[in-house]
Every structure is written in structure tokens, then in C-alpha cells.
Amino acid sequence: MKKHFLFTPGPTPIPPESLLSMANQIDYHRSAEAAAQIKDVSEKLKLVFQTRNDVVILTSSGTGAMESVVANILSRGDRVIVIRSGKFGERWGEICSAYGVEFVPIDLEWGESIEPQLVADLLDEHAGIKAVFSTLCETSTGALHDIKSLGQITKRRPTLLVVDAVSALGADDLQMDSWGVDVVVSCSHKGLMTPPGLAFAALNQAAWEASEKASLPKYYFDLRKAQQASWSGSAPYTPAITFIAALQLALNRISTEGIRNVIARHAQLAKAARSAVKSMGLQLFASNPANTLTSILLPEQVDGTRFVRMMREKHGITLAGGQGKLRGKIIRIAHLGWMGENDIVLAIAALERGLSEIGQELQLGAGVAAAQEVFHRQSCSDS
């Protein structure tokens, strides 16, 4: 009779109507009905990306969309800046290296966020930088980067700003158009409450112009071809239509709630989680944490890998551990997508029990009370 609860930063829980839609018998992806669905999803994605640009749909994980951007806007020997403060910032660099794109890294301590002036200085120092690659929320650490300030820096220069919003889209604010972000990539299985398998790339005019000159090889990930097909509700290669149908329903939820409210809800959940963590005597890992997830530095004597397993097996709570050099050292609780106040209470309470059981000194209920306070204050100020 165990009940399972998922708090990983992807996949995230899927609303029931989306789940049920996937149990429908499949239909042809080139039917008029499928075309209407693809067009509707493409339009609604614009609300979440906060853009008037086309959002291109790919069948791949988020990494596929990241690679597509490198391959579509750059040429061999181009130079770019990559902000590396965790596994996913590093991934931008790895993709660039795979394609022979030179990059100037800005290496931060994992858990830290970029000081935008560093980017401005580096752009002044190095002429001809084609693009700056950043994450919005660095999923491996939970740190949020100040994309708005980066946009102010790049939009005054002939340099594209490319943002990996894979985990943070729909949780942390990202105003693609008004902040001057040139490219945003994301995927289906985080804030968009849909299974993994779809990825998205939105390019503005400047990025599309760069794509005309870019000579890196691509075929499956040719974004121009995908964009053109999308205008008639199609795709160059058979898309994962099952997930497009599920995504349509998830996007209906988001457009009903309103993207500003969705982000505000995530901000509240994050605030409650952080308050709870501090009240439990634990240390937040990221210095400027995102709404997407809360990363917690575990006390040194705790084996994080074992703790995550115990939380899943004994308490039915699936958290994420640390990745790369943070393996075993942090845990990450995502409050992302189809999540509300009750989910946070439940996760914090289980965390309290789990930590107590492995001998951590803490007062049961302290974390939950702190989360409750945040929700209660919000509720009173709303009414």
C-alpha cells in the first residue's frame, strides 16, 4: 500500500487528464486533427516562453535542443562564452567542443550564480564572441542566473544570448522578448508537466539570421526545417504526438492559471521549502536559489546517495541526489510543475522523519511549521 511522490527536477508529476490522453489509441500525425493540435501547442508554448517568436518542437530530450542551437547558429572555429557553474553549464561547453566551437569558460563555484559584469568584461576583452551560453536555473545546483542583466549586456553587442531554461521554464521568470534573450531551449518533463521526449527551441530574429550563416552539420536537428513545418502544424520527422496531446492539456492548465500566476506559485513553494530547510537547521546549497528546486547541503557525515535511496524506499519520496562532484553531498527537492502547498508540506515532513531516523538532531515539525507560516501569510495577504 505504498504511495509514491515524485520531487525530482524532471520528470515531474503529470496531471490526470494528460495521463488519460496517452491511453487513447494513436492517430496519424499527418491528419488535419494532428495539425490543429500541433499549431495550438506551438501557440500556447509562446505564452510560457513569453515570446512572439516561434517555438520549435523537437522529439528528443532537452539536450537535443541544446545541441540543435549550437549546430544551427554557429560555425566551426566560432568563439563563444560559456558560463559553467554546474553540470548543465558544462554541457554547453561539451557540445561546443564536440562541434569544434571554441569557448571561453567562466567557471564559478558550483552553487554560485553569475556576476553579470564578468560577462561584460569578457566580451570587451575578447572581440568577435558570437554567443554567450548560460542556464536559467542550473539544475545540478539549484542556482538561478540573472538572465535579465545578461540580456542588457548582450543586446548592446553583436552577441547572442542563449539560455538553457530546461528545468526552470514555467517556474522562474524568463521574459524572452522583453529581456532581449536571443535563444531559449527547454523540454517537456519539468515545468510543463509532460513526460520526457519533447524539447523546444525559440529563436528570435537575430538568432534566425545567424542560422543562415551557420555551417555546422545538422539534419534531424535542423531548426529552420522544423520551424517551417510547424507553420502548417507538421514536423519534418514523425513527432512524439502522444506527448504533444498530453502537452496540450498541460498548457491548457498553464494558460488558465496564467503564466504570471504559475511563476508566483512556484516562488511561494520555493520560499516555503527554503524557510523549512533553514528551520530544520540545514544549509541551502545555492547562494541565489531558483524557484525550480531547493538544493540542500547535507551534513558531512550523511551519505547522500544512501539517504536518497532510503527516502524513496522507506518513505515513498523520490528526491534527486547530487550530480558530478556533488554526488552524495547534496539533495535536491524540486517544486516544479503540477505542485501545490500540500506537496511541499508532505515532502518536508518526510524529510524531517528521514533525517531524524539517520540520527540528525532536529525538532520534528519545525520545517513543516516554517513552510506553513509562509503559506499562511500568503493566504492572509491574498484575502
Place this chain on the structure above:
Amino acid sequence: MKKHFLFTPGPTPIPPESLLSMANQIDYHRSAEAAAQIKDVSEKLKLVFQTRNDVVILTSSGTGAMESVVANILSRGDRVIVIRSGKFGERWGEICSAYGVEFVPIDLEWGESIEPQLVADLLDEHAGIKAVFSTLCETSTGALHDIKSLGQITKRRPTLLVVDAVSALGADDLQMDSWGVDVVVSCSHKGLMTPPGLAFAALNQAAWEASEKASLPKYYFDLRKAQQASWSGSAPYTPAITFIAALQLALNRISTEGIRNVIARHAQLAKAARSAVKSMGLQLFASNPANTLTSILLPEQVDGTRFVRMMREKHGITLAGGQGKLRGKIIRIAHLGWMGENDIVLAIAALERGLSEIGQELQLGAGVAAAQEVFHRQSCSDS
């Protein structure tokens, strides 16, 4: 109260237990349970590929797997042979061109199958050809290529044989190991009765060795990384686990029926469909048709695009029309995946009515009777 029936060569109807599995709440792709599932699926795929080599799972359409092979086994300036007898043979050439791989085309009339000696002659004529690219069933025409004979030619030479079995896997015989095929690619939404979104690549020892020397850029489609991750039931990037769960159930059906029986069933369905088409006075399009689908050359006065739409809207039967230069000229009826005798009867009967309605001279019931005859003879010889 319309009932819809899908006869496109992908996607194909999905069995009910697979559909229902996708309505389950999602779980973490890095759990022990997910790892066991990925390992089981990887093993069972070997039965369908008729190989002892690893079958690598990618999250993409079949085209992604095609591109992965080019990028993983070749280097810029390598020369290959591409057999082009339809849209998908041409695709191999397009991918090679995108990556700067030179190819010698063998261009056949669409609908024709390769004369293997042509390949042998061309290999003798051009030294240093790294690979021969073919399709098993050219989905755009329904023609089957003689891969067994091609294998006999390439295995005596330092040339890899790469086969696109995207539509034909599990319908037409392809004995990867015993025929000496070096690389086979396929995907989830054809013979494997699962939604579009997963693709597969199986490489033998020689192909893996080639991959060590190959220098074309790749990241998301790095097959070695995917292979190594699969050994522990993982994937380098978040896989479409929803479809892996559905695929596991579809593979259970295939392994229960047995791959030889699955192929024999498809052969019978194809034989019945072809017999029916001929009895209706229509002309088969492919000279050597595959078990995967039956392509029919429409009488000149029939507008195929309009006819396909009418069959869907009025009769609830979704067929595929022609692609590329065959647009409007042929129709394609797939008998692929979760299909049995009743499906063929139903499709042929509807086709009879549809053609009669647009003024084609035919005897209602003639096609159905011919299909029945094939099934009846088989049933009597079985008992």
C-alpha cells in the same frame, strides 16, 4: 459513432496494455525499477533485431537513429554508396551530404528493388568505399531490398552494410547477425506497436570499431555513450521512459508469439492484401513488395490525395498516400504491428466501397474474397 482504423506505415495501432501503461503516473528514470525495465527492453530488442549485439535506445524519431549512424561510423570526406529508390533511400544521401560524406548513388526507379550485383560491381569499381546504405523496406514505395544478398557482398569486403529497417523491423525478415549486416536502425512506432519517440541502432563489432576512428561531430547521438549507459539500464540523457514502459509490453507480445511467427503472420497479411488488390483489378506498385505495406498504383484519373482524405473522413480508414514524386499517385496500406486477418478484410472491404463510390469499375466483394481465400488456405494447412 464513427470508428477509426489506422493503416499507415507508422504510427501503427497500439495494444491496450501498452496504452494503459502510459496512463500510469510517471516515475524517475534513474530509479532501480527504471533501470531493470531499460535492461529488459534492451535484451528483448535483440530478439527482434535477430542479433547478439547491443541495441542502443535513443529518444528521437527513426531519422535520428539514421543520422546517429552516419555521425558515429564516418568521417568527413569518407565515401559511401547509397541505394536510392524512394524517399528514405534519398534520406541516407541527404544526411551524408549534411555531414560532408561523399556518396555514390545507385538510383533506381521508385518501386524497384536493388539488383545486388550492381552493388558488387560498384564496390569493385570504387576503392575505399566505407559503407553501403540501404533500406529494408523502402517505406515510400513498399519495395523490399534483398539485404541477405547485400550482406554476402559486403562481408567479403572492408565495407559496412547499414540498413534502415525503420518500417520493416518485425514484419520482414532481417537476420542481422547471420546475414552479416553491420548496422540496423529502427524505431518504436511501426512493427513495435509503440508511439513514435524512440529509435534504435544496433552495431556489430566492425561498426563499433569504425566508430572509434570516426570523427564527425555528435553529442546527443553519441552511440558509444548510449551503449555504455545502457549496460547499467541508464541513458546519457533523460529517455522517454513512458514509451520504454509501453515498448516493454509490446515486446512481451512479440516474444510470446516468437519473432519467426510474427514475420510469418505479416507475410500472410501481405499476401492476402496483394491478392485482394489484384482481384480488384488494381496494380501493385512495388515490383518486389515487402510484408510491411502494400502500395497500390491508382488509376490515372484518381486523385490519390483526395481519395485518402475521403477514406479517412467517410469510411474511418486512415491510409497513407504517396510521398514526394508519388504524391497523389499511389496509396499505401500498412499491415504492420498489431494487425490480424480481420483488419485486412476490413481495410479491403472499405477500399472496395471507396473506389466504387468514386466511379471505379469493380465487383464489390472480389477483393475481400481473395483475401479470405489466402487466410482460409493458410488456416487449413495449419490444422
